[in-house]
Ligand SMILES: CC(C)[C@H](C(=O)O)[C@@H](O)C(=O)O
């Protein structure tokens with residue numbers, strides 16, 4: 001039995017998570033026990049609470065977390081991001097932020113230069129360090145003398161472990177290539193640490209091809225030649241930006257899945273679609289649940305249910321390949337089709 | 345008489361700069377006095393010098409600097425970037441890094457969704473602060489306990505002046521729209537400073553439309569809807585990444601121009617193509633000089649020669665609209681055509 005905490009969240013979150021659960025129950029009947037947690041903008045507005053310690057402790061007792069989407073324009077910037085999403089990433093030491101991007105057959109991407117099936121990359125984004133450490137401050141606020149700082153903190157420990165994960169993943173893929181992305185020519189201290197850790201881990205993996213790119217060049221090549229990437233490993237902020245570009249060139253964040261993973265399983269990993277709560281279409285049954293379902297596939301994979309994960313991924317491939325262009329989708333109908341396919 | 349310092353630099357730098365000078369001399373005969381400075385990878389290898397103080401002092405005596413490209417894979421990362429390019433940006437207080445992107449008629453971009461003529465945006469990138477301040481360090485280097493930091497420094501002074509420049513530019517454009525890009529939900533201290541300075545300047549420009557986007561969303565929308573942007577103002581590192589995306593979606597960095605501007609003219613501004621020294625094609629006469637020529641047009645504009653700048657820009661538009669697809673270009677022939685057109 002796998003114990004999953006479900007945070008459906010705000011906006012379209014509950015709608016897409018319902019489909020993900022439907023698909024998981026279909027592919028692995030009776031294996032997952034889900035407990036719902038009410039967190040997000042709605043709870044914040046109702047109670048002022050973002051993530052009570054008692055809830056954090058309860059979440060820690062689960063095997064994994066499935067999250068829909070949290071947030072709403074009415075919540076001040078940073079409150080749910082720092083107080084909930086980043087809090088979970090840091091508290092549960094989710095140092096691998098895994099973001100696969102594929103241009104699926106049937107999906108029209110924005111690039112004239114790329115054909116469906118040609119892009120299949122995964123960004124392994126560091127999840128617990130860098131500019132996300134929250135090490136910043138300000139002085140003389142609201143005066144002409146104001147200064148504000150943000151500090152990127154990088155440790156050999158934190159950098160090396162995520163690079164190891166990237167190489168391990170590359171070793172299980174066909175092309176076995178890892179691209180390190182940083183900005184070593186400007187961020188010389190952190191860049192040097194990343195580059196040296198990368199070289200050290202690469203030396204242990206002679207079967208894996210490696211390359212290095214500056215983040216600006218990588219942003220450009222993701223647009224002009226996304227086919228060239230296999231596994232990309234990069235820091236927290238660069239990964240935030242690059243994964244949205246990768247999502248954009250493969251059909252949009254509506255299809256992008258994500259996992260915040262603690263690979264050792266000491267803490268629960270968390271899986272969530274990259275898209276937000278999309279309040280404009282919430283409650284209408286129009287949201288595409290594919291990103292949530294693919295996130296559930298990453299969850300199954302992480303819990304060791306590789307066959308089930310593959311069946312869910314195949315269900316998505318079939319769904320996308322068979323969508324009639326221009327026909328509006330219904331969230332629950334997509335979920336039904338995926339569940340049926342995945343159940344076999 | 346305008347006194348221009350020319351740093352042709354490495355690789356294709358001298359080839360493309362020669363065309364830019366040809367065009368400038370054609371459009372404004374006898375107006376520009378150029379002095380050449382030998383800086384870049386070649387000088388570094390020959391003498392170990394990157395930017396001697398005496399040269400910096402001489403450069404300061406010019407009205408503007410035209411730079412081709414510096415760098416070579418044989419120089420360790422950071423040496424020329426920190427020692428030359430960033431040194432000049434900081435020493436000459438070039439706080440506006442101006443990067444226009446247009447999808448010119450005749451140019452095929454990578455996006456199926458965008459037609460030539462539809463994209464016309466300019467990124468106003470902060471040039472003297474943020475993560476480029478060089479405020480970082482490391483401890484316990486080369487041990488498992490190593491930590492490395494990079495600090496983003498932001499001042500109200502530095503942020504407000506570049507935002508003012510962006511609004512001034514927007515006021516002179518047709519759409520009069522400014523998009524602030526930051527990551528206020530994670531970089532809460534610097535983000536708040538940027539957002540408050542932006543709101544204050546916006547209040548003085550009721551005729552300018554404003555919007556805010558997180559950097560990850562902006563990176564995505566630059567790929568899916570670049571048409572939506574007019575003026576984008578952002579910090580140093582975000583601007584580095586976003587301008588390469590903007591270049592990519594408008595036909596590549598081979599066409600992208602850039603100005604590092606000290607708007608008050610207290611110090612010389614510097615103009616350079618965004619592309620690098622491209623050692624692989626250097627000396628073959630194959631480099632496209634358009635980015636260098638467009639950079640020279642930005643230079644002319646900055647020095648008050650708006651008519652000449654417009655004629656050069658029109659020459660480029662004509663050149664690009666009339667290029668026969670698939671025919672390899674010759675650097676000097678392109679320069680000749682542009683000079684002839686610009687001369688009228
Ligand atoms: C919401 C925000 C904190 C988050 C991030 O910056 O990591 C999001 O953009 C993401 O990519 O998951």
Ligand SMILES: CC(C)[C@H](C(=O)O)[C@@H](O)C(=O)O
Pocket residue numbers: 185186216425426429430584
């Ligand atoms: C070469 C490097 C220092 C520079 C930067 O990061 O600003 C370059 O990428 C640019 O965009 O001009």
